[in-house]
Amino acid sequence: MTDARLRRGRGSLAFGFFVQGVTFALLVTRIPAIQDRYGISDALLPAFLAAVPILAGVASVTTEKVVARVGPAVVLRWAQPFVLLALLAVGAGTELWQAAVALGLFGLAVGALDASMNMLGVSLQRAYGRSIMLGFHAAYSLGGIVGASLAWAGAHWHLSLFTSYLPVVAVLLPLALVGSRWYAAGGDGPAPEESAEKGGGGVAFKLLLPLCLVMTFAYIGDSTVANWSAKYLQDVLHSSEELATVPYNAYMVTTLLGRAVGDFGVRRLGAAAVVRGGAVLAALGFGLVAVAPGAWAGIAAFTLLGLGLSVIVPQTFAAAGRLFPGNSDAAVARLNVFNYVGFLIGSPLVGALGDAWSYRGAMLVPMVLVLATVAYATSFGSRGARYGGGHERPRTVDVG
Numbered sequence: 001m002t003d004a005r006l007r008r009g010r011g012s013l014a015f016g017f018f019v020q021g022v023t024f025a026l027l028v029t030r031i032p033a034i035q036d037r038y039g040i041s042d043a044l045l046p047a048f049l050a051a052v053p054i055l056a057g058v059a060s061v062t063t064e065k066v067v068a069r070v071g072p073a074v075v076l077r078w079a080q081p082f083v084l085l086a087l088l089a090v091g092a093g094t095e096l097w098q099a100a101v102a103l104g105l106f107g108l109a110v111g112a113l114d115a116s117m118n119m120l121g122v123s124l125q126r127a128y129g130r131s132i133m134l135g136f137h138a139a140y141s142l143g144g145i146v147g148a149s150l151a152w153a154g155a156h157w158h159l160s161l162f163t164s165y166l167p168v169v170a171v172l173l174p175l176a177l178v179g180s181r182w183y184a185a186g187g188d189g190p191a192p193e194e195s196a197e198k199g200g201g202g203v204a205f206k207l208l209l210p211l212c213l214v215m216t217f218a219y220i221g222d223s224t225v226a227n228w229s230a231k232y233l234q235d236v237l238h239s240s241e242e243l244a245t246v247p248y249n250a251y252m253v254t255t256l257l258g259r260a261v262g263d264f265g266v267r268r269l270g271a272a273a274v275v276r277g278g279a280v281l282a283a284l285g286f287g288l289v290a291v292a293p294g295a296w297a298g299i300a301a302f303t304l305l306g307l308g309l310s311v312i313v314p315q316t317f318a319a320a321g322r323l324f325p326g327n328s329d330a331a332v333a334r335l336n337v338f339n340y341v342g343f344l345i346g347s348p349l350v351g352a353l354g355d356a357w358s359y360r361g362a363m364l365v366p367m368v369l370v371l372a373t374v375a376y377a378t379s380f381g382s383r384g385a386r387y388g389g390g391h392e393r394p395r396t397v398d399v400g
Helices: 003-028 031-038 045-070 071-094 096-128 133-156 163-183 191-197 206-237 242-267 271-291 295-309 313-324 326-357 365-381
Strands: none
Touching: 003 071, 003 096, 003 133, 003 206, 003 242, 003 295, 003 326, 031 045, 031 096, 031 163, 031 206, 045 071, 045 096, 045 295, 045 326, 071 096, 071 163, 096 133, 096 242, 096 313, 133 163, 133 242, 133 313, 163 191, 206 242, 206 271, 206 295, 206 326, 206 365, 242 271, 242 295, 242 313, 271 295, 271 365, 295 313, 313 326, 313 365, 326 365
């Protein structure tokens, strides 16, 4: 594969991550508005939030089978427009069943999109021979900032969900389709003897389990911010609806900053050290959210939380690629399921604890779970295994 094709593939994939960041932020930061539009009660809301990751997990498992036939680029090319159209459908309905159908379609499409997107990212990182995975997730964070800002504008100007979503979909959908022309995998896998040494012929769940736990804990934390930060600010810290859109935006800003410099940190210090530091910062952020005296203190705590969580998920996908270099697509697809396990556990858990106990107390649960990631940091490799391939040699070309 030529240098130019790798660069184009890297750029187009980064844009795909950006589009998904915009889309997801537009959904989660307007959860209170979606709840009001469809008349979803507080008791029923956790069930709606849980349905999305369940269906996404099903789609992620299915994607493992599909990419074996057509490749991740083809899956991603069609999943992304479907996600955008499902978002538009969420804003278009009025009946409860319409919300259920739209969110269900969104979940199925997101599962296929997340799995295929990270498969391509791991493959390109292997081709580059150095850590670039955090850069893709930085593009997602940038998209999240844009999406949360657009959501703030929609709330500020009292726009309907459909009016807020339609221009975004009209712009991003054709751009995503055009950009998908340059999706590219990173070329051939490792040499046969290296693949055999690492167990590349299959994906042993026992070896993958520590990374699955880390992914679950990270997404319990992330889903808490995504699904409950707006409601937490409004109901617990007594902010306005407009100000309630800010924590997710602030969270995504520091997530972007952490990911923008994270690849450099991995190259200098190793993935394990970066993940440990991120877990400690994230746990501190949750603790500060739980004791925040007011809205702006809560926003500051969510901001710190983003800096800590930012590095964990990209490095978990990268570690799975290193662990199973001969079967990285399958490893990523199976690991991606635990993304949704985290969402499935996190959203209802925080909601149930908030209703039965207090939302402040509920924030201590993701704090403890994220801190447990420190114990599993050795699964990310030694300091010597800094680059995208772990023990792999850098691949064929030096690309920018």
